[in-house]
Amino acid sequence: MATPAQWIEGARPRTLPAAIAPVLVGTGAAAYLDAFVWWKALLALGVALMLQIGVNYANDYSDGIRGTDENRVGPLRLVGAKVATPQQVKTVAFTCFGIGAALGLVLAITTTWWLLVPGAASILGAWFYTGGKKPYGYRALGEISVFLFFGLVAVLGTTYVQAEKLHWTAVAGAVAIGSIACALLVANNLRDIPTDSVTGKRTLAVVLGAANSRRLYAALIALAFILAAVSAVATPWTLLALVALPLAAKAAKTVLSDAVGPALIPVLQGTGLTELVYAIGLTVGLFLGN
Structure with missing residues (x-):
């Protein structure tokens, strides 16, 4: 029994x-349009x-029953480590999906x-990422998702x-946040190339190889900051997103230094923190630009 x-x-x-x-960014874009609704923002969160x-x-369950987590380098997986049964983990996953569906x-x-x-597409996408007979996460489509x-x-x-209604600042923010989120997955899959290759998990990192995956990571991070600068056309306050640049640079430096395995684990935390700080800066900027 898991603790x-x-x-x-x-x-x-x-x-x-x-x-x-x-x-955060979606709410900032709504505020820029003078349409901030706090309780809807909380429901969306x-x-x-x-x-x-x-x-x-769900990934813990699906990867666990396939045996792809048995030699995992990263954080604990409940099924792979055999500290919880597959059915328990699956039940918790679907409970979370159910709560999310109710709020939606x-x-x-x-x-x-x-x-x-x-x-509904989001929930189906979440499950079939590694679930089902033909998970698309095993076919180099995870980053697109x-x-x-x-x-x-x-x-x-x-x-x-x-x-x-929507505004181009919301689209720019969506592409930027999506790019950093993709970079986070690229870093995760870059770390797991050795084990994924052996278990047949064909991620985009496996397909591209380590060198190209490192370049892709850097390009995705760069795109986000370019879009923050472009959004300054609407309001210069969006440049507050650049406060995350030192965090991004540190993570990118590690990725581009040919770090492998456990050495890439801090990159995941750094990229996640980059995304959050970037989002806070951009959101504050959009609120101030109202």
Whole structure:
């Protein structure tokens, strides 16, 4: 039986900035349009957190039953480490998805019913990332999914439920946050290339190879900061996002230095922190630019 601390570790709290950041930026874009609605922002945050935690447990379950986590370098996996049964982890994953779906339903009822479509797609995307007979995360499509759901859908959805319209600053923020979230996954999969290659997990990092994955990471990080500068056309306050630049530079330096295995673990934390600080800076800038 897993301990509470192990369940918390299994939820992978270091990945939660990937859920918080897009809601912050989407809310900032809504505020820029003078349409900030605090309770809808909180509901959107609840949806994002539940989906992020749910997908972490779902990945734990699916990778665990396939045996791809048995020689894992990174954080604890409950099923792979045999501290929880697959059914227990699966149940917790679906409970998180259910809570997220309920919160999303409230947002749809109070905004527009068509929001149920991207909401349902997000849950299905979370499960089939590593679940099902043909998980797309094993076919080098993980980064596309992260960009779509934790970038475009999360940011633009958060903006829309509050403002009921979009603005190009929201799109720029969505692409930027999606890029950093993708970089986080690239770093994770770069670390796992040796074990994923052996177990048949064909991530984008496995397909591209280590050298190209390192270049992709740097390009994604650079794109986010370029978009912050572009957004300054709307309001120069968006340059506050550049406060995250030192964090990003430190993480990118490690990635580009040919670090491997455990040496890449701090990059995950650094990239997650970069995303969160970037989002805070951009959000404050959009609020001030109202």
